[in-house]
Amino acid sequence: MPQLLLLLPDFLLIVSGYLLCRHTALSRSVWDGVEKLVYYLLFPVLLFVAIIRQPLEFGALLTFAGCGLAVIGTGIALAYALGRWPGVDPLTHASGAQTAFRFNSYVALALAERLGGVQAVAWIALLIAVCVPVCNVAAVFPLARHSRQNFGAELIRNPLIIGTVSGLAANLLGLHLPDVLTTTMTRVGSAALPLGLMAVGAGLQLGALKDAPGLAACLLGIRHFVLPLVAIGLVHLVGLPPAQQVVVVAFASLPTASSAYVLAARMGGHGPFVAGLVSLSTLLGMVGLPMALAALQAFS
Template structure:
């Protein structure tokens, strides 16, 4: 499998966004509006439709769900703990940490779907759909919490007002209740989802400033090491401990090693944090996926 080719569309869109913002008339005034459109409309529609369109069979995938949630919880705990680790805490800016902790445990759903289909066909797609449906609400809440805590704003109030949280929870409830999207609406929602992915990556590129990464090297290395090294190892241990079958094991390993979510930048920027720094981490994570995916899938199961 050519991982570089799989990840190239994401990386190229980030690069195009960076070039457009700096060398054309499409400057920051344009991209601020694009970020708002993505955050308040396009990404919520994408998340809702992604979760609703595939039925969630919790019984048949209980071991996979346990492992997937376990991987995510480990990522969340490790990311949250970084400012308290001796030797690291004096080099980590707490505000930048609040915005970038999400890089360590969130995942790119579209890359997950593409990988799952190649690894397991229709069965792989069903398995990853269950993981996405359960993990996206948990991970989005975990992404918002450090930022609301640092800003000392009401956590519950921020949750109920956050469009990404509302969309994912609504999608999960609709799926559990057996509600489906009408056939006539599916093409429109699919196109909105494709637009959200493209514009989100372009906006991440437009907001990126490489100089911000140099000011937070320790934090950057730490969250990316969790995302692309430690989580694949945690997934490998859980896959063996829970005795996942070949298809479930492959999906879990891919899930643990994919690049972080492109919406991480939009979330940080819209909540008033260091968007350019998070955009740089999204770019580096996309590049590191070329290494972490073959590493994770090559681990013996």
């Protein structure tokens, strides 16, 4: 299946990062610098370019965008609720909660092109534009609260939020960058996914998932089981056109953002636990995404 093959390279990049960190001269000290580069430059540029390159028509696609926000909102609510369970470690929950509702924007754009060409890419760009700010705020909040950092200050200077909001503002204002600058930024942003995934592999300690196996199972269950089901129900309930139904369900079935690990590591969270979640999410997405699309077709 095309969707299955699409996510396989992501998982192989995680494996390569793991092997390079442990069996070559590219040791942990090298990957600390890579994490900072990805977090402070590459991912923000990727988000900015992804949002600014596609025209956004919010009025015409209000219901469609609403479905995406409803899916993300469900994930946030359920992930936060897990923190109230007895015995859940606050730091581990604050670090891993984001994996239940964040999504891999790069994979989303690549997948959209396979599903519906330029039009589907524009739809995914809209979902990225409206959902990434919500996801990033929801991801930063528990980490900032647990580390007793000023939440407002963390939001203002968070590079992922800066990249997203600035891209959205530029798009809505109709700003057009010179071609040479757009090309340069696109190339910079394109380095975010491979280096981000390899950094995940370098920090990978699957044994860290044993610190909270129940929490890990619940977070991944939300990401790869609950959210796709919610999306299938929503698109039928509001009567979206078939092509948009496919995009929303695919969006809800994406693996979690690889930058989740970098965010947790940079903000003093449980990085190895999140690295394990990202790795398993990528693997689950390879199977779960085509299954979700098949389920949508079966219910249509």
